Amino acid sequence: MVPLSYYLVxxxxxxxxxxxxxxxxxxxxxxxxxxxxMLNGVNLSFVAFAARWHALSGQVFVFFVMVVxxxxxxxxxxxxxxxxxxxETLNVDQVNLLKL
Amino acid sequence: xxxxxxxxxxxxxxxxxxxLIVVMGSxxxxxxxxxxxxxxxxxxxxxxxxxxxxxxITIMLLNAGKEERxxxxxxxxxxxxxxxxIGGVLVAWTLLHRSDMQSVPIGALWGDPKGIARLLxxxxxxxxxxxxxxxxxxxxxxxVLASRPEVAAxxxxxxxx
Numbered sequence: 001m002v003p004l005s006y007y008l009v010x011x012x013x014x015x016x017x018x019x020x021x022x023x024x025x026x027x028x029x030x031x032x033x034x035x036x037x038m039l040n041g042v043n044l045s046f047v048a049f050a051a052r053w054h055a056l057s058g059q060v061f062v063f064f065v066m067v068v069x070x071x072x073x074x075x076x077x078x079x080x081x082x083x084x085x086x087x088e089t090l091n092v093d094q095v096n097l098l099k100l
Numbered sequence: 101x102x103x104x105x106x107x108x109x110x111x112x113x114x115x116x117x118x119x120l121i122v123v124m125g126s127x128x129x130x131x132x133x134x135x136x137x138x139x140x141x142x143x144x145x146x147x148x149x150x151x152x153x154x155x156x157i158t159i160m161l162l163n164a165g166k167e168e169r170x171x172x173x174x175x176x177x178x179x180x181x182x183x184x185x186i187g188g189v190l191v192a193w194t195l196l197h198r199s200d201m202q203s204v205p206i207g208a209l210w211g212d213p214k215g216i217a218r219l220l221x222x223x224x225x226x227x228x229x230x231x232x233x234x235x236x237x238x239x240x241x242x243x244v245l246a247s248r249p250e251v252a253a254x255x256x257x258x259x260x261x
Contacts, residue, residue, distance in 0.1 A: 008245070009192045012191045017168075020184045023177075037120065044130060070238075
């Protein structure tokens with residue numbers, strides 16, 4: 001038996017790492033990976049609560065989160081490729097105009 | 101957790117991607133311990149497989165090198181690191197000092213695919229169908245965004261004639 005709070009703390013740490021990476025990283029791909037890290041932290045708390053209350057719907061919600069994350073990754077990476085084609089850079093500080 | 105910290109520390113994006121794979125793999129192990137066997141399999145297949153392959157291919161395609169520091173990133177580090185640390189410590193302290201938190205059994209496999217499928221296709225049928233539309237739109241958007249501009253322009257001209 002593992003206390004539920006341990007899982008919640010681990011999930012919070014993962015989410016905090018995601019927020020931190022989102023803030024301090026300058027590479028747009030790494031920022032994107034930080035977003036994935038945040039989604040994973042939330043998923044962990046979903047699964048922990050589902051295990052606590054033996055409710056399968058929590059796992060179904062994690063499934064939906066994964067689907068949305070996959071769609072978001074595909075579109076986001078396509079946007080990154082389009083940005084790189086026009087700007088020749090991946091640094092978010094140099095991408096400050098929507099239109100060249 | 102070590103993988104997550106490593107993701108922040110590494111300056112090269114491919115190293116960050118590899119440490120993110122470590123995080124995904126250990127999260128899959130956690131799901132298995134929590135009894136969500138179907139989700140553990142999906143985590144390995146979708147996250148550690150598909151999404152990370154997308155990331156690595158993009159990193160290689162764009163030839164991403166080391167990131168350089170700038171003024172803005174230093175400000176974000178100065179403000180962000182203490183803020184996130186304080187928030188994390190507060191949340192951890194609150195969660196660990198709650199006495200009415202129950203514990204979770206480990207190793208009991210109860211999240212079987214049968215139950216999830218029954219829930220997914222009976223109770224959550226409408227959200228499931230909506231996500232299929234979402235995926236379709238995402239595929240079309242990705243193809244349109246990632247196609248070369250001159251190719252797209254030529255296609256548009258051909259359509260116009």
